[in-house]
Amino acid sequence: MKQAALSHFDLPWLPITALIIFVVCFAAYLYWTFKKDNKANYEQASQIPLEEAKSVSSIKKGHTV
Secondary structure, X not given: OHHHHHHOOOOOHHHHHHHXXXXXXXXXXXXXXXXXXXXXXXXXXXXXHHHXXXXXXXXXXXXXX
């Protein structure tokens, strides 16, 4: 059944185009993630769980944040 459906598929450029778009987007996301300008953002984001833990522990002790 799959072979019969694919035998009538006359657009061989479509999967190749989709693959190229995927690879280009993936490379762009990798570049955006690992570029040096974003280091400060990632360091700040990595401290969020620690800050939340401090606020939760101070609330449990009866202090307000």
